[in-house]
Amino acid sequence: FDEICNKEPNIKAELILVGDIEAYEDNTKPVTRQEIDEIKQIIQKNNRIIHYKELSHIEIVNLLQKSHVGxxxxxxxxxxxSVLEMQAAGVPVITTNIRAxxxxxxxxxxxxxxxxxxxxGEAEYVGVEARSFIRKKLINDLENIIE
Structure with missing residues (x-):
């Protein structure tokens, strides 16, 4: 999102993140401490990224009902x-082709x-090069969807 904002500074978009990015590290978060710190810096410097460590269910539903895309x-x-929750709120969703x-x-x-x-059925993300490839693919495909 940050890269898209940098390439398209006039894009009318806001990214709302909900969740503790530091809660745990396992195979669903294949990132290093350095990568987490970089993510935190991106969130802090981009005023179009809003991060909530946690929200109540009611607060999440209210956010979803105001959203244009999940x-x-x-x-x-x-x-x-979370995809089902977004869809139940009438929000179309961008996902990957992972598992279900x-x-x-x-x-x-x-x-x-x-x-x-x-x-x-998981992304091939073992190793720094594989994670870098996936990130670049996600950014490229998101840009294509947004256009």
Whole structure:
């Protein structure tokens, strides 16, 4: 999002993030401490990125009802409940093709970013180069969807 804002400074968009980016590190968050610090710096310097560490269910529903598009660029998501919540609020969603997400969010109702998948249906994100490739693909595909 930050790169898109830099390339398109007049774009009328705001990114709202909900969740503790430092809560834990596991295979669903394949990032290093340095990458987390970089994410925090991006959030702090871009006034179009709003981050809530946590919100109540009511606050989330209120945010969703005001949203134009939902985004779940997941690398490893098992169920996609947040996509269902966004769709229930009438918000079309941009997701990746990870695990169950294509069944929940087809291109008939939203947008799909197709990533290279492992045999378990997760993104191939092992190693710095693989993570870099996925990030670049996500950015490129998001730019194409936005255009």
């Amino acid at each position: 985004l779940l660029p997941s690398w490893s998501d098992t169920y996609g409940y 997400l294509p069944e929940i969010n087809s291109e008939e109702v939203g947008w799909m970013i197709n990533l290279p998948l492992s045999n378990t």
